Amino acid sequence: MNAARLLEHFERIAEAPNAIPRLRKFILDLAVRGKLVEQDSNDEPASELLRKIKNEKDRLVKIRCIKKARSINKLQDEDIPYDLPHGWKWSQLSEIGVISPRNDIDDKREIAFVPMKMIPAEYGVKHDAEIKLWSEIKTGFTHFAEGDVALAKITPCFENGKSTVFSKLPGGFGAGTTELHVVRPFFVSQNYVLIYLKSPQFIGTGIPKMTGTAGQKRVSTEYFSNSPFPLPPLTEQHRIVAKVDELMALCDRLEATQAKRESRRNRLATASLKRIGQPEAVGNGEEFQGNVRFHLHHLPRLTTRPEHVKELRQTILNLAVRGKLVPQDPNDRVKKIDIIRLVKGERKARGFPLEISSGSFSSFGVDVDSVNIPISWELMKLSEIVLAVVDCPHSTPSWADSGAICVRTSQFKPGFLDLSNSRYVSIETYRERIQRIEPQEDDILYSREGGILGVACRVPKQVNLCLGQRMLLLRSTSVCLATYIEIVLNSPFINSLAQKQTTGGAAPRINVSLVKSYPIPLPPLAEQNQIVAKVDELMNLCDQLEVQLATSQRRRSRLLEATLCEALGVTCMPVARPTRPTPSPVLSAPPRSESPFEVQSLRLVDTPKAAVQGSLVEQPKSPTTSPRAAGNDIPGAILAQMQPGQDYSRAQLVDALGLSVYEWNMAIRELKESGRVVQTGERRGAKYQVA
Template identity: 50%
Template sequence: MNAERLLELYDRISEAPDAVSRLRRFVLDLAVRGKLVEQDPEDEPASELLERIAAEKKRLVNAGQIRKVKPSPALNEDDIPFDLPHGWAWTQIADLGLVSPRNEAPDDQPASFVPMPMIASQYGVTNRHEPRAWKEIKKGYTHFAEGDVALAKITPCFENGKSTVFRNLAGGIGAGTTELHVIRPLIVSADYILLFVKTPHFIETGISKMTGTAGQKRVPKAYFTHSPFPLPPLAEQHRIVAKVDELMALCDRLEETHNTREATRYRLTNASLTRLTAPDTDEPTFQSHARFALDTLPALTTRPDQIKTLRRTILDLAVRGKLVEQNPRDTPASALLSKIREQRNELLAGEYPNTAEARTQIKKLAKQQLSSQLPTLPSGWEWATLQQCSLLVVDCKNKTAPYSSSGINLVRTTNVRNGRLNNTDQKYVTEATYKAWSVRCLPEPGDILITREAPMGEVCLVPAGETVCLGQRMMLARLVPETIDPNFMLYSLRDPRLMERVQDKPLGMTVQHLRVGGVESLLVPVPPLAEQHRIVAKVDEFMVLCDRLESNLETIDDKRGRLLDCLITEMSTSAAEEPELV
């Protein structure tokens, strides 16, 4: 394969997910199959190269420089993954040099110690510019020197390609722990060995052979040393390494170009949306920004994850009165809040939902106050706390509910995401647990559920026909019937700026969580009821468009991915038929 062909391939799939990383894997795969460069019949065949390596090992043993090496087990023909070109040979890494080499350097000799984080995570070598820790050589350690090839044996290893060729070690000697598999090549190109241990075949096959627990898996030594290894003639190894270096450098440039383009799109998208959500923007300017955003965002939005920013912008505009026009004939929110107070007082006076809870709600409402530093709202709107807008706001039972194999759905914080109730790792409780955990209030369809932690501030509505039990760190808000549109309140609580207005500040340094009072006193904007309905209709309309755009982008990504699969298959087929891809 040459650079021109790679550019032609990339130009057709540049927007496919992981296009460059997949091209890197493709190049490595071609390299070790003998499909990247031409074979030269004048090259010394790999079989003779293996004889020279064996002779060198024997010389080192006779000279007392290394211990006698055990012969490698015969390769199982069933494990041979593909056919090799003429002049190549199947062998094993153990036959290419010295495994886990040691030496007799003095214990006090300084050496460069290469810790695991410095092992390259992509195709390439150890970062030569980062400082290395210094330590003394210790007997019993695996020692490595210039040109040794290492593979991290513990996770993460295969998952992020933790393998490298050691270079520029102080004094040519390094000290490693037992967490590295090391081969010191004899005659063979160290960079070619590195190519192989980074190939998709070696990594994917090795993952299934790892041992240990899920949290700490290890690559068996036998897999590293005795897996089938495709060995080309030495001259071809050097040609392959040079070609891979060339193509990987091109991939680096393609990746940098792609990242620069994506960063530019991101900045333009952010700038467009930021102008829409800027405070105190006059109406003509806002309309101008809105037209610009609508014209440019479809072209700038190329990934499904970018739709999240668009959804947040829609919610921000909705709760600031920027999404639909105000109607001066609408009954103002001040009258709506007065109606809520009257109906709430009447219901709580009737000991709803029970005497103790009614008294608790009345006491908390008496203490509610509004911050004096609040943004200006459109005419006819009012600020209020969640409790002032609601019939009641109640906390869950602060204890983990006993699970049941079936029964009533228990809503935990993981079950509330992106404005919806989900069944992620759904747990259940019995009827008896449900009643004991819902003494303060039995959740009803239309109630708003709010998470106080993990993460805080996620909200959803209890769907129609659902019976649910509140899990730990959950709260419930119930609106006064026919006063505030539940969907508008849901959108208000999903306002990206909501957490900025928390009056009872969150607790916790590592994992923040809202106090109960922080939820009760959340500040929400209240428009006239008629405008709430118009806002909900418009938000719903835009969210459907976002869903459609997101789906289209996912479909496009899927098509790009399939095109990349087809092109790579096409290239692989061409490589199988020709000595070199041109």
């Protein structure tokens, strides 16, 4: 693998989830499988290296420098995870070194002390150390010396890959956390041992074998000492370490490039949304419409992660409550005095108190005249436009296996009540909890405490439920749609006010009286209906964007390994075979329109060419130009192209069938594993024959 080759493929893999971390793991995996550097037949084989190690250990035992090790359980055929290249040998750490070595040095000597926090999880990062007297740390800690290799054995440090080669230790010796396994290797590259300890094979196999209680699980000494260790010739070990160092440095550069690009894109997306949502640009003027068109035109590039869609949703809600989403009718205006009169009439007719006590806008630091809303709107307190604001019972529900639903704030999503994981109370408890008010369809539930403070959703149709804790219920009137109130309560405008007024520290909450005083930008009823309809359309678009992003991420994940195989020059990879990808729907840029928020101008289309920058989806070639297999039986199509006794290169078969890299890698792996095709040669020189 070389830098130029990977850079050529980087744009295709960079958008895959965790692309660079997965690339790092892939490099380590290939290193210990013998697929990262070429083998040299002139290298002294690993079997000879093992003989030298045994002789050295025998010599040290004889002069009493080390203790004679206990007999090693030899590896059985079922212990071997994969085949090794010629010249390699399966071994064990207990065979190539000393496990848990001990130090015998002067008490007054200053040496290194390494706690767990100073042991890195990343390859290529050096450990840190403190300096202490040996007398202070010689008991109760793990011993090690210059050149020893350590592995963190406790969860989650083991899973995270915490391991290190001890180097440049003050005094040449050290001690550290007791949660370490240590090996002192002989005639084996310490950095190669480190690569092995950080490899996905070693960590992945060790995780299910950890023992202990949750949070205190550990990797056993047996697993550390006697797991299969792939031992290459010594000179090849040095080549492997050099290549891993080179590729990890390349990953660092790629990661920096990706971070820079993401930062630039995030700044552009944030600035674009800010221009659209800034409060001073009231109305649908030409400048505002231009800002909207700019964002929609670049939406495929600005919306590449779920958090971008979340920001877009917040912008839509912000525009909705500031009167920027639909045009105003100059002949339709809200009059505060009429609203208050109508609401009081409804309260009287339906048996609710005529007045709802509340504070003033000044509680939020809001000046009515400073809130930029259309002149046909009014800024009113929440308590002035609803029938009731009712707090929940201040008691923990007595849960039951069945009965009536009692909702929890964890079920609240902005604009949606998730009843898929409901809990129940008895009918008797239900009756107790609805004494203040019985929830009905389209009542608004609002979370006012805890980690999800400030989320509003409505009670769905044909559902009987009661209130749990940390929530309010609001019932709308004829002057204001419940759906519009839900939009306002979920908007950044209200959320920012609520966050400033929370109390309670670790368990934040907002007082009921403050909720009643929320300043609600109120448009005429007809405009409310238009706003709700437009928000629904735009939120549906956001739903489509999220589905597309999730689909693209799954496809990119499946294609990442295939792309890496191509960049690394290997023809197989140790991953499960996914299904063949299909063309991905991508966002087309909207044409210029008089309305800045025409949903139909931003649509999902199928295209034979990836239109989103950084897309990893390889599109299938046209069936009219190459003999593709019926039913997508690509392995069968490859066999049909091959004649017994004849060698074929990958290029011949790929070109003949019009296959993508992904399709080739998956199909040839299946054919080789089933024994229908045999491979001769490696990498670019590989040839294939019918078995």
